[in-house]
Amino acid sequence: MPNEELNSRYDVVVVGGGAAGLNGALMLARSRRSVVVIDAGQPRNAPADGVHGLLARDGMPPAELLERGRAEVRSYGGAVVSGRVSTVDRVSAGFTVGLADGRTVTARRLLVTTGVVDELPELPGLRERWGRDVIHCPYCHGWEVRDQAIGVLATSPMVGHQALLFRQLSDDVTVFAHTVDLTSEDRERLAARGVRIVDGEVAGLHIDDDRITGVVLTDGTLVPRTVLTVQSRAVARADFLTGLGLTTIEHPMGMGAYVVADATGKTAVPGVYLAGNISDLGAQVGAAAAAGALAGARLNADLVEEETTAAVADLVRA
Template identity: 45%
Template sequence: MQPTHEVIIVGGGAAGLSAALVLGAARRSVVVVDAGEPRNRAAAHLHGFLSRDGADPADVLATGRDEAARYGVEVVEDTVTAALPKDDAFTVELEGGRRLVAPRLVIAVGTADTLPDLPGLREGWGSDVLHCPYCHGHEVADSPLLILATHAGSAHQAHLLRQWSDDVTLLVNDVAALDEDAHATLRRRGIRVADGAVARIERAEDGALTGVQLADGTRVPANALFLVPDMEPPGVLVERLGLAMEDTPMGPAITTHDNGRTSVPGVWAAGNCTDPTAHLVTAASAGTLAGMDVNADIIDDELHT
């Protein structure tokens, strides 16, 4: 099958659209496939992005689409069901039945966040159930905060949150392993520790979080709860393409080097699928660098053919 484009970008978030913007401006034929489920879709505001602090994430992506479109980038709203190498190119199949072909592929699909199975938790994701102090700490500053331990390093998240509030409690939740030194450090910082498993999240009639109830019936009040979700990039792309993966403290990620190049020639990756900790501005930067490298790779091919 003949190529339909020079580059296919899977994922229309900050990383994917930044790569598209660079490649479109470089006069490449580019298509972005966007399933419309950005990782930050539950958040009302974004932070840490110079000139866009406090903006609605959906507005930022809409602006990015418009900017890319000015350079001829095509955006397809659909979901990728398969991506396969074939005849020195990649065939990307979409849920709607369309098939795209290009010799180069950029994976910018973010990562999936899986939350613990606790009643009342999912309802507040992005509003009062949060994960990033740098993204949301200022929004809930000076209020009672909880950290739900989801892995051994959750105590570090509690120390981070202490920067925004002097009323911080770490919920051990039968997960965090705290020795005497860890307990002493938390006490010295004024961070309380609640032992035992968490049974449920408590909410007021209007849906606002009011605290948690432990398995022994103890109530711990709070206005917001932080945790580190399980994170994993979509397997439909990783497995079928045979991309090398690596373990990070925040979950598995696609291995990249040299401005987003993966273990598979012709495939680049950028954003949270390569770095689960990347903020919006970091993902955008990675997408820009990947786009520039893709263009350089095309030129290198042109020089040697």
């Protein structure tokens, strides 16, 4: 990514350069707004081979999708720069955004699309295999692992739901109860669909020739598997927003921690909008991009209203 020079002031600063941020910036740039996307270069889906479930772009490598998005934003006069936002402060003109490298920029409005970090159980091999043969989403990766020997690691009460979704893709699915106490209803439903349940704590993965060949229990038992699914805990990247009074809350279904915004991305802090996984932990790329587009449009409308009100006041004074 080219490291473009920052101007001192923009209509909108977009923090985060994934699908949500770039689509929001695209809408704003096409509305002739001065906009910059500040991106730390750590997309959540970087380990994945391709983006799936996105119409007309299914299977495209994530890096290619983002590069195309950056080029489109720039083609309309928007800027995309490398950097990590560390602070945001309210000032009379809007917001001052501070970067970790010492640079600062002023914005009339903010669109925050920094996404989430996936927290995984502390088991050997999970992080290293993440996005390869350790996966989490049946819609993102399911087709690619169809008909394989799939293991589902229980990390939350949602494991039954997750296992049944993967059962749609393979008739060889095993749930590892691990440290979760499965309910009798879960056990009955899984058994009805032919899903095997293995009780006992998991110790780690068995790797052979750079691929998963099994799941190892703490008693030494090896259960052959070629894929392991894990429901990660998604935690919004939002520490830099605490000075504005925006903090994360726990998701009611145990998915992780997110920041609250309304359907248009508007937060409780005037002038600050969110889009993508920071406010919707389950959003895939297409949904995140759509949320970014909507937030971008609402930001432009918000600025138009402010400018029109000021113009009317000037006319009255004249």
